[in-house]
Amino acid sequence: MNQIGRPVAVASVDDFMARTRQHLGASVVLLDRDFELVAYGAESIEVPEDHAQSAVRQATDVDSRNWIVDCGIAYATRPVRTPANGNTGSRARICLPVRHGGKTYGFLFVLPGENASISDRELEELMPLAAQAGALLAADTSGNGRLAGAFADLLEGDPDRSSAAAEHLRAADDVNDAEFTMLATDHASIDRRSGVTAVPMGRLTAVFVAQRHSSSSALRSAIDSYSGEGSVVGVGGTYSDLRDARKSWRQARLCLDVIALEPSRGPVAYWDRLGVYRLAAIASAELIAEAVVTPAVRALFEHRNRDLLSTAEAFFDNAGDIAATTGALSIHRQTLYYRLRRIQELTTLDLSIGQDRLELHVGLALGKLVGGRS
Structure with missing residues (x-):
């Protein structure tokens, strides 16, 4: 059910690059905050490999890097168009900051074709996707990167992908079938602590809280941690089968929808205490x-x-x-x-x-x- 509009979660960097390339009809290069290459997406599969390598070099050479940094991309929060520089041979560039939680984790360079033009509106429409890519890069930095894709499938994939992700996570010992509860929060933190796994899911953070021996202390601690600094938290139901994580996640998101419309019910809303609002989860x-x-x-x-x-x-x-x-x-x-x-x-x-x-x-x-x- 789609209550309050939310972007579909980007499952991986490759997914982000594919959507961006399709949206703009242009080649794109993603660099991390140290200007190391993360991913490259060619405008067409017909683009020769040598052209692709040349495009990557154009975005990453030292002279170009210094010039575009001087143009302010390191602290930008919106798309930046950097002019050409005849002294360094740098071409005019388009750069989207890739940010999460108020920090810059990378830069997306757009490389349109010779006769192509990209509007400011098209760039602005990409910012929500860039924010999701920022969350993925932040997850990599914290050591949670490999979990992000699996959790995206577990929580929001189709039933077959969700079941497969549950088996993968269980086999990899990343989570277990002890009782657990899913939280949904707009808090930017993606820290991973004992018994708690947090991964970015679009504009939200999904938090898996294991409750060994039916203890509520881990859940209480996680809720307190993620509800600080003006953030809100939705608390889904508690289950023991990992395949039910998507159900708990859906419930937690509905809690956030209720808080958005009834702020007095926040900053923490529990699925088990929603009363009549729970009816909104069972139909369109x-x-x-x-x-x-x-x-x-x-x-x-x-x-x-x-x-x-x-x-x-x-x-x-x-x-x-x-x-x-x-x-x-x-x-x-x-x-x-x-x-x-x-x-x-x-x-x-x-x-x-x-x-x-x-x-x-x-x-x-x-x-x-x-x-x-x-």
């Missing part, structure tokens, strides 16, 4: 919207007086307690009674009837999550 957003955003619910979502919507939400959040609702909204009791009457008139629902209350409560709660709110 469109199907859920059709089921729960009834005409009555839609009328309240779309009414120009937003006070009525916030009043209904506060009323349900406080279990229909008048005193608690007036306190939460800082309004007079008579004002609350007036608004509740207006809500009933607008929706044609009777809030004294359990079924009507349930329709409106579930519709408002899930409607926000699946895009039912205008």
Whole structure:
């Protein structure tokens, strides 16, 4: 289910290079932060090998390196177009910084053909992919590089690839079938500690936490570590079969979607405590919207007086307690009674009837999550 738009995870550097080359229709060279060659992608399989080697040399020779560094690429956070330099023979270049967690881990050089042009918009569209490549290079630096591709298949690959990745990870002794929980976080850290494996997954970090002997201390420690510095954490369910890691990961991501729409539920949200929001994991957003955003619910979502919507939400959040609702909204009791009457008139629902209350409560709660709110 696609709740809040998220880029598809790049499973490997080769995957990143292929997508970039296809997007731009140009050859690309990826260098690490020490300007060592990581990967090269030719515009076409018909490009001769000597041309490919020449293109790589053009991006990595010492004179060119010094010139483009002077142009500010080492600290850039957006695409940089460096001009030609007649003194060094350096050509005009296009460079995308490859960053993760506020640090530069490499540089992607774009080598368009003689008569090709690449727009600023096309370059900007590549920045999310460049950020994922930065996460992969950061993983290599921390020693987790070889895990990134396997975890991408385990958590987001098709069922066959996921099962194969589970067998590979189990055989390689990288993870085990002790009880485990998946975390999803926007925290940039990819440290690996005993019993904890963290790998980049697109704009998020996936954290596998093993809980040997059903101990919760490792999980608590990991949650505390990754929820600091303003980050948010979604906590999936706990399982013992590695093949269920994709299920726990999906649950953890849904928790982040809920936090994004209801910040008061963060910075840590647990799948086991989501209540009615868990329904959003079992069907598409469109199907859920059709089921729960009834005409009555839609009328309240779309009414120009937003006070009525916030009043209904506060009323349900406080279990229909008048005193608690007036306190939460800082309004007079008579004002609350007036608004509740207006809500009933607008929706044609009777809030004294359990079924009507349930329709409106579930519709408002899930409607926000699946895009039912205008």
